[in-house]
Amino acid sequence: KNQVEQSPQSLIILEGKNCTLQCNYTVSPFSNLRWYKQDTGRGPVSLTIMTFSENTKSNGRYTATLDADTKQSSLHITASQLSDSASYICVVVPPNRDDKIIFGKGTRLHILP
Amino acid sequence: GAGVSQTPSNKVTEKGKYVELRCDPISGHTALYWYRQSLGQGPEFLIYFQGTGAADDSGLPNDRFFAVRPEGSVSTLKIQRTERGDSAVYLCASSPVSRNIAGELFFGEGSRLTVL
Numbered sequence: 001k002n003q004v005e006q007s008p009q010s011l012i013i014l015e016g017k018n019c020t021l022q023c024n025y026t027v028s029p030f031s032n033l034r035w036y037k038q039d040t041g042r043g044p045v046s047l048t049i050m051t052f053s054e055n056t057k058s059n060g061r062y063t064a065t066l067d068a069d070t071k072q073s074s075l076h077i078t079a080s081q082l083s084d085s086a087s088y089i090c091v092v093v094p095p096n097r098d099d100k101i102i103f104g105k106g107t108r109l110h111i112l113p
Numbered sequence: 114g115a116g117v118s119q120t121p122s123n124k125v126t127e128k129g130k131y132v133e134l135r136c137d138p139i140s141g142h143t144a145l146y147w148y149r150q151s152l153g154q155g156p157e158f159l160i161y162f163q164g165t166g167a168a169d170d171s172g173l174p175n176d177r178f179f180a181v182r183p184e185g186s187v188s189t190l191k192i193q194r195t196e197r198g199d200s201a202v203y204l205c206a207s208s209p210v211s212r213n214i215a216g217e218l219f220f221g222e223g224s225r226l227t228v229l
Contacts, residue, residue: 004155031213036220043117043204043220044156089155097213100169103148103155 003027004092004104012110017080021107023073023090034091035064035075038106044089047075077109085111115139117221119205125227126195134190134224138207142219145188147180148204150223156204161212162188168212195228202226 007022025033032051036044048057048064050073057064061078077084087106094102118137126132138145143164148156158172165185173179177195182188192199202223210216 034218041222041225043206043222045220046217049217093213095213097211098169099213100158100161100172101146101213101218103157105153105155108153 003102004090006088006090006104006107008107009105010108010110012112013080015080015082015111015113019077019080019109021075021077021088021090021109023075023104025071025073025090025092025102027092027094027102028068028071029095031093031095033064033066033073034093035062035073036089036091038087038089040086047088080111082111082113085109117205117207117219119203119221119224121224122222123225123227125229127229128195128197130195130228132192132195132226134192134203134226136188136190136205136207136221138186138188138205139209139219140186142207142209143185144208144211145182146206146208146218147188147190148206150202150204159190159203163211192226195226197228200226200228 004025034049035047038044050057063076065074089106090104092102120135145162147159150156160180161169162182177193180190202225204223206218206220208216
């Protein structure tokens with residue numbers, strides 16, 4: 001079982017609509033949880049970073065939430081735009097520096113005009 | 114440049130050949146990571162450098178893979194006797210802080226390796 005699981009695997013929505021991407025993790029506690037956006041053929045770019053004690057973090061139309069009790073994080077995208085079409089990767093950073101950063105497989109989001 | 118630079122952006126080679134992929138991190142970043150990403154997957158850890166030394170190379174799949182960072186800046190990932198299964202995007206990331214401290218990871222655009 002992956003330590004970071006994301007759902008759905010892919011999602012198609014119409015431009016202007018909202019959507020929510022899910023991340024379930026087993027690593028607990030952790031140093032921080034991150035969401036990255038990866039455009040096709042590009043490297044991942046950070047959207048949000050949340051520490052274990054934070055439960056929400058916004059970056060423009062992107063809002064990440066964290067529920068440490070259920071070990072879930074969500075990324076909510078408001079008023080989607082065509083440029084939001086990308087993969088969104090959930091990343092959990094363990095507290096121990098000897099442990100590896102754990103990447104989810106990502107959710108592939110397609111925004112249709 | 115201001116970001117992490119990776120070269121080449123695309124590399125096509127034949128099975129059995131030797132390949133070098135270069136990463137130029139953001140100036141002053143002490144931590145450097147190499148990841149491998151296959152289509153539809155998240156990045157898979159290969160190696161982590163803190164300064165010049167490989168602090169964790171446990172992700173290297175076998176002894177055909179090797180990476181160096183001799184002066185604590187530019188890093189080179191070296192793949193010997195390439196196999197078709199090595200085809201992937203190789204991502205480099207750098208950070209101003211040690212692993213797992215709450216600092217940002219900055220990724221390059223990746224080097225796409227295709228082994229024919």
